Amino acid sequence: MAKKIFVGNLPFSLTSEELGETFAAYGEVLSANVVTDRATGRSRGFGFVEMESAGADAAIRALNGKELQGRALRVDEAKERRPRN
Numbered sequence: 001m002a003k004k005i006f007v008g009n010l011p012f013s014l015t016s017e018e019l020g021e022t023f024a025a026y027g028e029v030l031s032a033n034v035v036t037d038r039a040t041g042r043s044r045g046f047g048f049v050e051m052e053s054a055g056a057d058a059a060i061r062a063l064n065g066k067e068l069q070g071r072a073l074r075v076d077e078a079k080e081r082r083p084r085n
Contacts, residue, residue: 001052001053002030002050002051002052002053002056003050003051003052003053003056003057003077003078004048004049004050004077004078005023005048005049005050005051005056005059005060005075005076005077005078006046006048006074006075006076006077006078006079007019007046007047007048007049007063007073007074007075008045008046008073008074008075009045009046009071009072009073009074010034010043010045010046010047010068010071010073011068011069011070011071012042012043012045013043013069014034014043014047014068014069015034016032016033016034016047017032019032019033019034019047019049020032020049022063022068023049023051023055023059023063026051026055026056026058026059026062026063027051027052027054027055027056027058027059028051028052028055029049029050029051030050030051030052031048031049031050032047032048032049032050033047033048033049034046034047035047035048048078056077059075060075060076060077063075064076
């Protein structure tokens with residue numbers, strides 16, 4: 001079963017490919033996406049990675065608080081988005 005991981009405090013220059021490579025050391029990455037601003041196309045400083053469950057748990061433990069390009073990552077299991085009114 002796959003898990004979706006939230007990754008916050010990303011360096012603004014990081015690409016989706018680099019994000020996936022960072023997590024690949026802990027298991028198979030199904031998808032990696034750095035969220036960008038619609039108007040400017042620039043990174044918003046967070047993203048999501050989808051991995052197999054065992055690898056996801058290992059990645060969360062290993063990467064939460066780890067420094068990447070001078071920024072301490074915030075890594076946690078993604079929560080379901082609440083519906084907007």
